[in-house]
Amino acid sequence: MNGAPLLSVEDVAVELPTPRGPLRAVDGVDLTLGAGRTLGIVGESGCGKTMLSRVILQLLPKKARLSGRVMFDGQDLARIDRERLRKLRGRSLAVVFQDPMTSLNPVLTIGTQLGETLQEHLEFDSVHARTRSAELLAAVGIPAPEQRLAQYPHQLSGGMRQRVAIAIALSCEPKLLIADEPTTALDVTIQAQILDLLAREQRRRHMAMILITHDLGVVAGRTDEVAVMYAGRVVERAPTPSLFRAMQMPYTEALLAAIPKLDAAPHAPLPAISGRPPDPTRPLKGCSFSPRCRYAVARCHQEKPALTASRSTDHHYACFHPIQLAAGADA
């Protein structure tokens, strides 16, 4: 990652007004992503992953208040005018959503939905757009693409639909693809295929990708860097191998422990993380994970740990008692 990164999110916070008071969905997040790199964002439901992706796409709810900067390709997305932003979306920034059932328009044919983007951004004529659409469908592994163009989303299976959604996202050769839980709504057998497809297309097009998921297993082999989010904050950020070799944050460890193991004895209880994430409208004084953390001490409840680098410079974590030290103390 030399030179200016493609995307840098600097001290971004999002506040949503709710009847119970302002809700901090994203709280002081810093991230950078170089061209052609993959960043995994992991965390449980409601931790701000999706809101963070909406920040990057500037698709926040109208009432949301955003602070911080989102630098993409040298411009601050939060401050450029709407027309420039509109041209950037689709052209340089693309997104694949969680549920292909709802992210495709049910009453338009696949061909129309694919061709429209091409005609709008690349100014293709309709014939050219049609042949290009068929090529794109073939590229994402859809058989008989010519016939598929005339079909409606409900005539395709879930995996096929997600392939179509990916084809639409890839159609204008974006520089950054945000995949927001692209496999959560799909069959387990299809999941790996879709993730492999994303990885293959990413390599081929040299685009950067943000892979948002709640499954550490998904990011393990497919990302360069992982950011673990909890209660709107990034609590651990490290290159993927470093994260899995030496995770520092108790939350990351708990997340990993909660993945069912194939070799576990039948009916062995799954180690779930007890308790619930803190109420985002009532921020805690100390570390937001402290009420659920088994290593927590008095200081954890009083002070918020900052995201700091450890021995290796690029492994960041926000914890007073990283696991390695806690384990050492136990021994």
Next chain:
Amino acid sequence: MATLELAIQEDVAAASARQPGRLGVLFWIAIGWMALVFAVAILADLLPMPSPTDMDMLERRGPVSVEHWLGTDGLGRDELARLIYGARISLVVGLCAPMIGLVIGGALGMVAGYFRGRFETLVVGSMDVLLAFPPLILALAVTAFVGQSILNLTCILGVLGIPAFMRVARAATLTLARREFVIAAQALGATHARILLRELLPNVLLPLVAFFLLGVAITIVAEGALSFLGLGVPPPISSWGSMIGEGRESLDVAPRLAFFPAFAFFLTVLAFNLVGDTLKALTDPRQGAL
């Protein structure tokens, strides 16, 4: 290899085409009746029929005969001819008035449901005011004020239909605008106009068209009611409602004078409703795939 490709093509074609056998006999009877009514209404001038306005005072309330297939009315006018010319009025008003509601109400509802905010409050508020008026009284008052003509009648019934169409369009838009494909379109750089016209309109149009067919039936009835009250089309012209109204005077001696237009009325409204329901179930490409 060639056979394999052929098989795929057939498969795809079968999936996208719908079998006509599924529609049922009733649907085709309804279509047949509608086609008949439309055909005679359009071709009324060319049909070998007595004039609907020529009176024959010697043959008032004449019985069914070779000369007058359905007999004559209280003023000796040919009942069949009046029925056919009446169909013209009923259909013109019945189709044009809901069209006004569909276009204006649909556009208002979609814009209100998509942009929300003050505009929505204003639109919904003014529609509530319009709805709060008893529709028949309003129609009566306006007809009495601006005069009786087919155009006035159509406009009044059309304006009265706007709130209902607005509500249908707004409700559909509200739920659709939150769906991910709209966010996806925004993420792909679509403009507001494009999202409204290309993404939302095809979705909103389905419930609107189904409601339109219902609206046609309701409007034909409303036009009939106004004509029955003598505030529909001006007298020499016949409409089904005014024919029932005139037939009322001779219910005891010649009940068929009220019965024939009422029956035509009943069949036509039923046909529109049947076709509307069937088309709604059929043209919905979402087919439980939500």
